Amino acid sequence: MKSLITRRKSLLVAASAALALTLSACGGSSTTTPPVASASFEAGTTMAKLSEAKTIKIGTKFDQPLFGQKGLDGKPVGFDVEMGKAIAAKLGIAADKIEWVETVSQNRESFIEQGRVDLVIATYTINDARKEKVSFAGPYYEAGQALLVNKDDNSITKPEDVAGKKVCSVTGSTPAKTIAEKYKAEVVPAATYTACLEPLRNKQVVAVTTDNVILAGYVDKEPDAFKLASDETFTKEPYGIGLKKDDTVFRNWINDQLEEFAKDGTYKKAWEATAGKVIKTAPELPAINRY
Numbered sequence: 001m002k003s004l005i006t007r008r009k010s011l012l013v014a015a016s017a018a019l020a021l022t023l024s025a026c027g028g029s030s031t032t033t034p035p036v037a038s039a040s041f042e043a044g045t046t047m048a049k050l051s052e053a054k055t056i057k058i059g060t061k062f063d064q065p066l067f068g069q070k071g072l073d074g075k076p077v078g079f080d081v082e083m084g085k086a087i088a089a090k091l092g093i094a095a096d097k098i099e100w101v102e103t104v105s106q107n108r109e110s111f112i113e114q115g116r117v118d119l120v121i122a123t124y125t126i127n128d129a130r131k132e133k134v135s136f137a138g139p140y141y142e143a144g145q146a147l148l149v150n151k152d153d154n155s156i157t158k159p160e161d162v163a164g165k166k167v168c169s170v171t172g173s174t175p176a177k178t179i180a181e182k183y184k185a186e187v188v189p190a191a192t193y194t195a196c197l198e199p200l201r202n203k204q205v206v207a208v209t210t211d212n213v214i215l216a217g218y219v220d221k222e223p224d225a226f227k228l229a230s231d232e233t234f235t236k237e238p239y240g241i242g243l244k245k246d247d248t249v250f251r252n253w254i255n256d257q258l259e260e261f262a263k264d265g266t267y268k269k270a271w272e273a274t275a276g277k278v279i280k281t282a283p284e285l286p287a288i289n290r291y
């Protein structure tokens with residue numbers, strides 16, 4: 001009798017584990033599909049151009065869990081991707097008409113300047129140096145810089161601990177600059193954060209640095225290998241939506257949409273379907289910076 005109960009119990013456990021797996025597998029690729037608006041815009045605006053073309057090119061990351069990661073079907077998923085779909089929908093463009101372009105940290109400004117993308121939504125910190133080349137709507141999220149270390153390493157808890165040590169980060173990113181200039185780490189550069197994981201695992205570097213929410217995605221994938229050095233962050237990284245410099249009408253319009261998304265629940269839904277599955281503190285839309 002006892003063994004039957006035990007067996008039943010373990011079957012139940014197995015069944016619920018399988019269910020959890022199915023759920024999280026669904027969760028990984030879940031998306032919110034905003035209704036496509038029938039919009040009309042003033043002639044000559046970027047909104048009019050895009051909505052007439054019925055397509056838009058959006059630059060995002062292809063290898064960052066939670067924000068922009070290409071799935072098995074070749075389509076990226078994540079919070080940035082959801083923001084892109086919601087904006088496209090307001091332009092009357094269906095999600096399957098979006099052309100997703102991989103932008104890595106270093107090529108975001110140039111891809112916008114060259115017109116290779118109409119927007120960049122790619123964990124893209126708004127700052128003055130970048131504003132000389134592109135304009136930003138937003139912020140739509142505020143992250144902060146953190147350190148990823150090997151699970152068994154308790155020697156690093158703050159950025160001061162990596163002074164003079166090798167830290168992997170991405171060329172053209174704000175965290176790479178901060179860790180080198182302010183905290184005097186020796187930066188080992190990579191093109192993407194994913195490319196930093198093997199050097200960390202092999203102990204060729206002592207840490208990987210970028211925004212906390214990007215690193216949280218990697219910890220979620222490999223909790224036995226990596227951890228955040230601390231829950232504290234040491235910079236502010238307000239994420240903006242990059243667009244052609246001085247297209248103020250388009251920038252203002254996107255800002256209006258972001259405020260609308262906060263009011264109508266689109267923002268919350270987009271978060272819950274993506275990054276919110278791992279990051280438990282749900283964000284409020286930060287105050288829009290209408291510079």
Ligand code: GLU
Binds near residue numbers: 172211237
């Ligand atoms: N938010 C930072 C940046 O824009 C780091 C993340 C990234 O490289 O995309 O540089």
